Amino acid sequence: MRERAPKILRGPVPRNKEDDQVVYIDSDSAPRILFSGEDLLLEDLPIGTRVIYPKPPIEGLANPGAAIRYALNHPLGADPLYAQLQPGMRVTIAVDDISLPLPPMALPDIRQTIIEILLEQLDANGVDDVHIIIANCLHRKMTEAEMRRMVGKKIHDAFYPDRYYCHDVEDADGLVRLGATEHNEVVNINRRAVESDLVIYVNINFVPMDGGHKSVTIGLCDYETTRAHHEPVTMRASAYMDPKHSMLNTKIERQGAIVEKHMNVFHIETVLNNRMFAGPTAFLSKNEDEFTEIDRLKFEGMRWTLSKMPAAAKRKLFHSVPAQYQMIAVHAGKTEPVHEKTLARCFEQYAVNVRGQADILICGVPFISPYNINSILNPILVQTMGLGYFHNMFRGKPVLKKGGVLILTHPCYDEFDHVQHPSYIEFFNRILPETRDAMVMHHKYEEEFAKNPSYIEMYRRGTAYHGVHPFNMWYWGEHGRQHIGKVIAAGAQNAHVPAMLGWDRAESLTEAIAMAKSFTGPSPEITMMHHPPIVMADME
Amino acid sequence: MAAAAFYDLDGTLVRTNLVHAFAFTARNQQGLVKSALKTVYTLASVPMFLAADFWNRRLFNDLFFVRYRGESEDRLRSMAQELFDTVLKPSIFPGAYELIDKSRQLGLRQVIVTGALDLTVAPLARHLKIDDYVTNRLEFVDGYATGRLLPPIMAAATKASWMRIYAEKENLNLSDCYGYSDSLSDLPMLSVVGHPTAVNPDLRLRSTALQHDWPVLDLR
Numbered sequence: 001m002r003e004r005a006p007k008i009l010r011g012p013v014p015r016n017k018e019d020d021q022v023v024y025i026d027s028d029s030a031p032r033i034l035f036s037g038e039d040l041l042l043e044d045l046p047i048g049t050r051v052i053y054p055k056p057p058i059e060g061l062a063n064p065g066a067a068i069r070y071a072l073n074h075p076l077g078a079d080p081l082y083a084q085l086q087p088g089m090r091v092t093i094a095v096d097d098i099s100l101p102l103p104p105m106a107l108p109d110i111r112q113t114i115i116e117i118l119l120e121q122l123d124a125n126g127v128d129d130v131h132i133i134i135a136n137c138l139h140r141k142m143t144e145a146e147m148r149r150m151v152g153k154k155i156h157d158a159f160y161p162d163r164y165y166c167h168d169v170e171d172a173d174g175l176v177r178l179g180a181t182e183h184n185e186v187v188n189i190n191r192r193a194v195e196s197d198l199v200i201y202v203n204i205n206f207v208p209m210d211g212g213h214k215s216v217t218i219g220l221c222d223y224e225t226t227r228a229h230h231e232p233v234t235m236r237a238s239a240y241m242d243p244k245h246s247m248l249n250t251k252i253e254r255q256g257a258i259v260e261k262h263m264n265v266f267h268i269e270t271v272l273n274n275r276m277f278a279g280p281t282a283f284l285s286k287n288e289d290e291f292t293e294i295d296r297l298k299f300e301g302m303r304w305t306l307s308k309m310p311a312a313a314k315r316k317l318f319h320s321v322p323a324q325y326q327m328i329a330v331h332a333g334k335t336e337p338v339h340e341k342t343l344a345r346c347f348e349q350y351a352v353n354v355r356g357q358a359d360i361l362i363c364g365v366p367f368i369s370p371y372n373i374n375s376i377l378n379p380i381l382v383q384t385m386g387l388g389y390f391h392n393m394f395r396g397k398p399v400l401k402k403g404g405v406l407i408l409t410h411p412c413y414d415e416f417d418h419v420q421h422p423s424y425i426e427f428f429n430r431i432l433p434e435t436r437d438a439m440v441m442h443h444k445y446e447e448e449f450a451k452n453p454s455y456i457e458m459y460r461r462g463t464a465y466h467g468v469h470p471f472n473m474w475y476w477g478e479h480g481r482q483h484i485g486k487v488i489a490a491g492a493q494n495a496h497v498p499a500m501l502g503w504d505r506a507e508s509l510t511e512a513i514a515m516a517k518s519f520t521g522p523s524p525e526i527t528m529m530h531h532p533p534i535v536m537a538d539m540e
Numbered sequence: 541m542a543a544a545a546f547y548d549l550d551g552t553l554v555r556t557n558l559v560h561a562f563a564f565t566a567r568n569q570q571g572l573v574k575s576a577l578k579t580v581y582t583l584a585s586v587p588m589f590l591a592a593d594f595w596n597r598r599l600f601n602d603l604f605f606v607r608y609r610g611e612s613e614d615r616l617r618s619m620a621q622e623l624f625d626t627v628l629k630p631s632i633f634p635g636a637y638e639l640i641d642k643s644r645q646l647g648l649r650q651v652i653v654t655g656a657l658d659l660t661v662a663p664l665a666r667h668l669k670i671d672d673y674v675t676n677r678l679e680f681v682d683g684y685a686t687g688r689l690l691p692p693i694m695a696a697a698t699k700a701s702w703m704r705i706y707a708e709k710e711n712l713n714l715s716d717c718y719g720y721s722d723s724l725s726d727l728p729m730l731s732v733v734g735h736p737t738a739v740n741p742d743l744r745l746r747s748t749a750l751q752h753d754w755p756v757l758d759l760r
Contacts, residue, residue, distance in 0.1 A: 422755040453642040454737040454755040461635055461758060
């Protein structure tokens, strides 16, 4: 009988690959790292589990300033910016808010770089009636410190607060009705933008759902405009990270056509690479099989440190570490041709070829979402991340089979930020115990929250999300809710939060997988999406 | 079923309080000496008023309204509009107009429930287009204030019980009603409505509001 070579001499075991980023767990594989809120888990996955990793970051543009100037001078479907400028004209620069990118990028923020170049050009052409508006729509308004960080001290000091401010969806005088689509979808847009001779939109395209017509049409609109698509029926029919197959995108494009008809919009879109972790945390983007001893030491050190810190301190720590993103593309001009180029580059960075759907999908839910910068990922947002974002990170068809099991690792703490998410608290404690049916919520309670005077004033005068926002976040999970058979919260520290969300709870990932097997059968196809950084499955 | 928005006044919709209103009366006495003496006496009493209010709103009322003893009803009524124009109107929080406006758009009846005096509240209520208000009322005998209040004295639990009776009489569903106050003394008033909100709260109300997961609003 031939003796088997000692394990150490066998060398690396060839793995069955669909793409370089798709790895299968075998008997030699290292345990995998998963986020669980502000903690890191190290879990042994069953043999045969498919792990989908993000692509390595595409090298950033060597000279972003030159690339931006080139884009402004060689726009797609429009005259160069300088040719559109005339002395005395009224110009509004609209920018994406703090929800992009995640976490906020290291300074200088790419928005600052672009706006500095824009202001130079505007000044050189005698344009001095310039406003900078943050296109936050129903998102919270940014604090002054956050606004200063985004554009830099020089611009902030020159423009804030009279000419650099956040859009206000509740300022009736500050909105103009541009019209309605043939489907009776109204379009109300920020008055200053509408009455400007030129609107320049500065976008960061972080995921494929961002950008395009969504920038102006949603960023600068009001609640009535968003109602056309931020509702359960549209969201059920929207694989919203795949714009070609998204009813949400179709409706926004219809509204965008009205914006195009009435406004002169010059769109600048950027694409960032996925260099979310760099330096001491770079190992978090790596395949665990390729960890060096130093990487393991760093991980163990980080995990130990986190285990000794209170949750609030961990949260503060994570939110204070900016991401080292680099710009990999910038295009300017008319909205649609620009967005087409942007999306192509975006998919180049994020999309990984994946063959075949899974019975069980495992995702580690991190501490952050677009809706809790410098705040808590509350239970509603955990739901949004799981059933909304992670489930929708596909093109073609979902990674999970219809009726499959989604396992999310998160503590599911019952914590809310009273300043940023006041209406979420009422939604969670009053609405969810009565119903999880999005249609019932939409018809019975949505308007009450949207028009609650307290929430409106907290949005207008403070930094609270609009009263209706938790409803939108619940609808965001509708596509996933209709598709997924069971959700299991692994490592949830309490039973009532998963129960309120309609989920099962497991003590650990191992227990969750065992529970999932009892639902799917004994030999399920298991896939883990190794978020973050962002990875999208390009499904065959 | 209809609903209403119940507002406390002092510190909630306006920056001023009972003492500001009385100080206006004090410095507008007949004669400079009388005005000066009453103003100094009022100022000197502020620490006592603060301590009494911190301890118990009823104690504060007992100590405070006695200062009106001897004031003529005619005089107080004739000064009410001037008091509003010079003291109260500039003190209305900018956000108060928006809050009331948004609330009215919801079809809610606008009601002020305050411990301030009817004389001072009437012009303010007209200005804010308030539908209804309940206030404290001074007792007058032969046209002069006795320094006592007529029952019911609007403070703490009395506000809540008045709201209950009012809701029953007006066929309002309290679960759909909104309540706004800045002070922990109005906890009963906030507790009887379905949508309580702490407005510009003091530390004690803020922590209570956070414990109860109530919205905390800053109109200043």
